[in-house]
Amino acid sequence: HYCAYQKNDEAIAAEWQTVEKTDPNAELVGKHPGGIFAEAIKYKNEGKFHSRKYLFALVEIMRRENVRVYEESEAVDVEVKEKVVVKTRDGAVTADKLIVAMGNPSTLFPELSVLIEPLVSYVIGARFAEPPLTEDLFWDTFEPYFYYRKVDAHTIILGGCDIAANKVGDQKNPHEKLEAFLKEHMKGEYTITNKWSGSLYHTKDGLPYAFEHPHYKGKVFVATGFGGNGL
DSSP states (O other): OEEESSSSOHHHHHHHHHHHHHOTTEEEEOSOTTSSOSEEEEETTOOOOOHHHHHHHHHHHHHHTTOOOOSSOOOOEEEESSSEEEEOSSOEEEESOEEEESSOGGGTOGGGGGGEEEEEEEEEEEEESSOSOOSSEEEESSSSOOEEEESSSSEEEEEEEEEEGGGGGGOOOHHHHHHHHHHHHOOSOEEEEEEEEEEEEEETTSOOEEEEOTTSTTTEEEEEOOTTOOO
């Protein structure tokens, strides 16, 4: 749900003008049954999945194909000559080709920094006796926007207060802002169980990039800019 807390929201109206013509799985809906929002665009037949379960199942399939996965092995440098050498703090891996699938590829290839705009997003987890949310994903029309969903029968995660990474020091108490939002919009008693922040990397035009590195053709390939979406 792309939602607003008052009716006749300008952002919802502008979005719906396009969505109505292009997405047969979307509809304009009124007040949320839990009282969370006043109106929203509902995208039907969307999905969510458990990223850790997916990841471990994928690793198991890879293991059966003799693919080795190394955890806690941060790549700190790359050397591209006849072969590609990826260096870690404890060793190195030599290969014919390298796929750089990461949020911020400029940590290994500084020349790619112009492609990515890093943001920091803040999140809290709250445990309710009965969470007021339905089994859906929500984000709103605020700028920066808030996003939230249930993760189990009793727990909600709420995120937002996104800010450019180079301005993080300018923002005061982002987790307190999240809790104030929670108190205003979510009915029921709760306990804050977790607080954290994470990095998001967006491209200039909002679209992810997948490309062959122009300096190392046939050897280095890059996939980046997926932001906070598209697990």
